[in-house]
Each structure stands twice: as C-alpha cells, then as structure tokens.
Amino acid sequence: MDFPDRWKRKLPGEEERKRRGQAHWRPTWPMVLALAIVAALFAIAFWPGGCGAPPA
Secondary structure (H helix, E strand, O other), X not given: OXXXXXHHOOOOOHHHHHHHHHHHHXXXXXXXXXXXXXXXXXXXXXXXXXXXXXXX
16 A cells, blocks of 8 residues: 555654744834734723723
C-alpha cells in the first residue's frame, strides 16, 4: 500500500516550530500604535468627569 505524498513530507523540527511560533505572535509596530491609540481614546471617553460622564 502506497501512502499519499502529504504523509511522506518531513515534519518541521523543533527549532523551526519554535521560530514559526515566535514569529506568529510577535506584534507589528502598527498594531502596537493602534492599541495605544485605542487605549488613549477609551481613557479619554471613560475617565470620571470626562466626555463619557453623565451630565451633572
């Protein structure tokens, strides 16, 4: 019985899996900048007495 070609492919080694895993979860600078902007907007909007506070 012959196995399919996809079963015969060599699996990645430990170093390759580690490298791919680290590269996958590393945020990019635009992501960090967007997160900082969103955090600042939420802080402005929901700070007590800020623009999101109910009228006194």
